[in-house]
Amino acid sequence: MNALVALAALALVAAAPPRPSAPAGSCKQCHPSWTVLPKDHPAVKGTTLAACLGCHKPAADAKPDAFSARLHRAHRAPEADCTVCHTLSRGRFGLAGGKKPLGTLAEGDAPLRRAATSWAGSALLDATHAKADVSCAGCHASELPETGAFVASERCLACHGPADALAKATEPAVHPDRNPHRSHLGEIDCTACHHAHAASENYCLNCHPKFEMKQLPGAPR
């Protein structure tokens, strides 16, 4: 089962205080009734996460995943905790009430919580992806990334490619060879400039400080 996918569910709307009487993984902890669901939402069988995951199960594909993103986005709130839906104990990441963990968090749960919080509401590229319904697995597939992990360019290009079209789109009218996506450096990693959980930066400007370049999405304002 895909591990990473569900990780953005760190923040659950605490519509009501968790009710210890409800079993782990039960939506009834916070939603005693299903009135929170949109009017046109199909009928739900059961009251646990398993009932949601029939449809909202995240996929590891490199593409927007509206069901997963919507579920995670809807459950974010500053005071909510991912552990309402997820287990994070002893470095094991799983679904509350699930039979086995989805993966291991070798560095504890802090980085995951940090990334998920950022995804849910930062000014960085992770939040841009959230708004476009791309959740963790959209970039990280089924890996639980550790510090030092990065997203390979092919993964980015699955949505933002092909590379030639991307280069065409950023070709300056005046000096077409000053194109960050087709430069004298040849093929470079997207992550040289574009960072999801940190401020993006124009690598070109390190050597070409006089270039007038557009502010990157996710760059500090």
Place this chain on the structure above:
Amino acid sequence: MSDQQQKTGIGRRAILKATAVAAGTGLALDLFGGKAEAAEPRAKRPLPRKWDETWDVVVVGSGFAGLAAAAEAAKAGARVTVLEKMPVYGGNSIINGGEYNAWTDELRLREKLKLPDDSKELHGNDTLKGGDYYGDPKLVEILCRESPKALDWMIDEGGLQLREILNRTGGHTAYRTHTCKEGVGRGYTEAERKIAEKAGAKIRLNHEITWIWRADVDGPVLGVEVKARGKKLQLKVTRGLVLASGGFSRDVKMRMAFNPSLVASYNCTNHPGATGETLRFAQAIGADSLHLAFIQLYPYAEPETGILDAPAVYPFRGPGYGILYVDRKGKRFVNELERRDVVSRAEINTGMKPTYSIFNARMAPLMGGTKEEIDAGISKGRFVKADTIEELAGKLGLPADALRETVATHNRYIREKKDPDFAKPITDRMLPLEEGPFYGIAQWPAVHHTMGGLRIDEQARVIDIWGNPIPKFFAAGEITGGIHGANRLGGNAGPDAVVFGRIAGRSAAGVNPAA
């Protein structure tokens, strides 16, 4: 330096015998404690208790030298990882001017172009003389002997393509400077990367070494500590560590420690990662270094930013075909065939920034210029184009009469094969600037190359301060010293790095480096 810094500077070296360390790194001591070193370890450093990874060969740096080392080590059967601290591979090599000296090549360009003879001896003599004979003749001999083979290797196995020209550039007595098709170092690094990756070596970006492990001054190098995207890794090395991390031109503090005149306001052609921490780690475990004060200025960088872009290579390529350098008064100020250090000093001595190169449309293709490059350079305001010398003078803001006079005089010198003003050795390949269109480009020196570095021997083994090779420790390229001497001839960095990189790779893998 504060007492505290001095203390920690010594304490971190406690893994070595105290006396040995003090002697070996006396110069380096001054460098600790700066901002660049803030992340460097300051306390006594016990060896790692466990290793995160084990490799036969670890290569530090992914430029000309590192890729060559990785390719050869992997070909020899070693498991190789290449650590690159920057987010893109290639270091200064991938942005270099695309120039490579070889006295011959498998394409027989010299014969095809009917240029005068050349030999490894001539190349060697020029290299030694151009460095005021500080260079090690044994290492220079290897560089010049192996340079054509290394070039052919990149052509045959890496798909390198060359422009069908050869230039005679500053300090050289022959037309031996090759230019790759791309006109930028990427042509060579891509060829090398292809060879290295095909052989099984893998480049890891954003991997910066933060220490070199050695238990004592008699023992081998054991491994390296690495910072990889915020994570610390300990890498064990079983066969050899190759340092190929380049020079320190962008390390203002370090360059000023050896040459105080190279203050921060000097421009620099290098990428931001060209700093000296790797060299200091090597010094800290007993490696010897030499010639660190010899730091080259590139005479033809873009005056405002110091960038060495495609147009900035034209003045370097041109002297063999008659390019003219003038100051802001429209007068010549140097023999255009002079070495980089001489030209740079002459420019600074004009007291007027910038100076200019003047050439014409007839010279351009001979020196490897392309229409695309020149047109792009014109549109960016780098090249200025004019039909007459007077018009060119107007566009460059030079006195027209003086420039006309300078050009006419120089044309006469070329026809008479004698330059009484600056004693340029005129060849019959040099053209007078007679018909337009004419081109001009502004130029000014910028810090470019650090000739000094780690002492190596013919097998690219790093030599310690007592003159003995440090087991399992190798280096190649700009991080080494003692090859180019006081001044590196243009176009010699590529051959140095590729030739000694290949040797270092074979040595590290444990095979005969000469094979």
